[in-house]
Amino acid sequence: MTASVIEMPAPRTRRRPRFTPDSRTALLYLLPAFLVMGIITFYPLLFQTYMSFTDFGLKNLSGRVPPNIVGLDNYAQIVQSKLTIPNFEFVRLLFFNLWWAFSNVVIHVILGVAIALVLNSPGLRFKRVYRALFIVPVIIPPIIVATVWRSMFDQDNGAVNMVLGAIGVLFKIPPDAFKIDWLGQVNDPISFLPLPLAYFGLLAANTWLGWPLNAVVATGALQSIPPDLYEAAEMDGASSWQKFKTVTLPFLRPAMLPYAIYGFVVTFNLFYLSYFMTGGGPFGRTELFVTEAYKLVNDFQLYGLAAAFSVMLFFILLALTLVTNRMAKATASYAE
Numbered sequence: 018m019t020a021s022v023i024e025m026p027a028p029r030t031r032r033r034p035r036f037t038p039d040s041r042t043a044l045l046y047l048l049p050a051f052l053v054m055g056i057i058t059f060y061p062l063l064f065q066t067y068m069s070f071t072d073f074g075l076k077n078l079s080g081r082v083p084p085n086i087v088g089l090d091n092y093a094q095i096v097q098s099k100l101t102i103p104n105f106e107f108v109r110l111l112f113f114n115l116w117w118a119f120s121n122v123v124i125h126v127i128l129g130v131a132i133a134l135v136l137n138s139p140g141l142r143f144k145r146v147y148r149a150l151f152i153v154p155v156i157i158p159p160i161i162v163a164t165v166w167r168s169m170f171d172q173d174n175g176a177v178n179m180v181l182g183a184i185g186v187l188f189k190i191p192p193d194a195f196k197i198d199w200l201g202q203v204n205d206p207i208s209f210l211p212l213p214l215a216y217f218g219l220l221a222a223n224t225w226l227g228w229p230l231n232a233v234v235a236t237g238a239l240q241s242i243p244p245d246l247y248e249a250a251e252m253d254g255a256s257s258w259q260k261f262k263t264v265t266l267p268f269l270r271p272a273m274l275p276y277a278i279y280g281f282v283v284t285f286n287l288f289y290l291s292y293f294m295t296g297g298g299p300f301g302r303t304e305l306f307v308t309e310a311y312k313l314v315n316d317f318q319l320y321g322l323a324a325a326f327s328v329m330l331f332f333i334l335l336a337l338t339l340v341t342n343r344m345a346k347a348t349a350s351y352a353e
């Protein structure tokens with residue numbers, strides 16, 4: 018006689034409602050922000066992406082004449098450097114933009130950390146005064162900064178050439194030897210890199226702007242280091258370099274690396290120095306992506322090409338952002 022096994026149905030789990038009253042309230046509060054973001058952010062992005070596949074121009078601004086769809090032709094013209102604008106080379110522009118951002122950030126971080134270490138020395142007087150002066154370059158309006166530095170590098174009456182001329186008098190060098198066209202000379206005769214002198218003028222101006230905040234971040238990281246660690250390292254016979262390598266650097270890295278990555282992205286899009294100091298010159302050698310995109314719209318009214326250019330810039334910055342996130346996660350795990 019076989020016993021029949023009666024299978025009992027599994028009890029049904031009560032499914033939680035998809036939207037609880039609390040979630041509906043939260044969405045209701047977020048709805049105005051979504052609407053505003055949709056109008057001022059998402060719609061322009063979508064419309065710009067649409068424009069990048071058209072020959073949108075002045076005739077289409079009224080909306081009565083629809084633009085023609087050209088597909089990927091705008092992107093092909095940009096990559097192949099076939100734009101009908103002077104001195105445009107896409108590969109040169111890309112490499113200069115990357116080198117510009119990288120070289121600036123390296124100098125900013127090294128100089129900022131070095132000055133923070135000096136000002137963090139025990140017994141140094143007027144530390145608060147020095148740290149307050151750090152903020153001066155940051156609070157000055159960008160247009161003033163660019164105008165002052167452009168005047169300093171003036172070929173005839175600039176402060177840089179005047180100082181070099183005064184030094185040259187001590188060595189009996191003719192004053193005309195220091196009439197250097199910093200912002201107009203194509204190549205730097207003493208550099209192994211194919212860079213114009215204008216690049217070094219921009220680099221000097223942006224170094225003056227960039228190192229103070231790096232020093233402030235480094236100062237905060239240095240003040241968070243427990244003094245007991247230095248005492249323990251000193252008892253173990255560690256030298257100054259060994260204390261910096263084993264104690265100072267591990268505390269500086271989690272603070273400085275994310276800020277250096279942020280500084281790279283900001284410097285990559287630094288518009289006002291290139292535009293107001295050199296105008297992208299000489300012969301487009303100091304153009305950045307943002308200044309080139311602005312000129313495509315403002316000077317040449319090539320709206321479709323400018324839209325495609327901006328979309329390409331978006332994906333370049335997206336790649337940089339993904340690298341940034343990866344490095345930031347590594348920093349967080351290191352700090353833990």
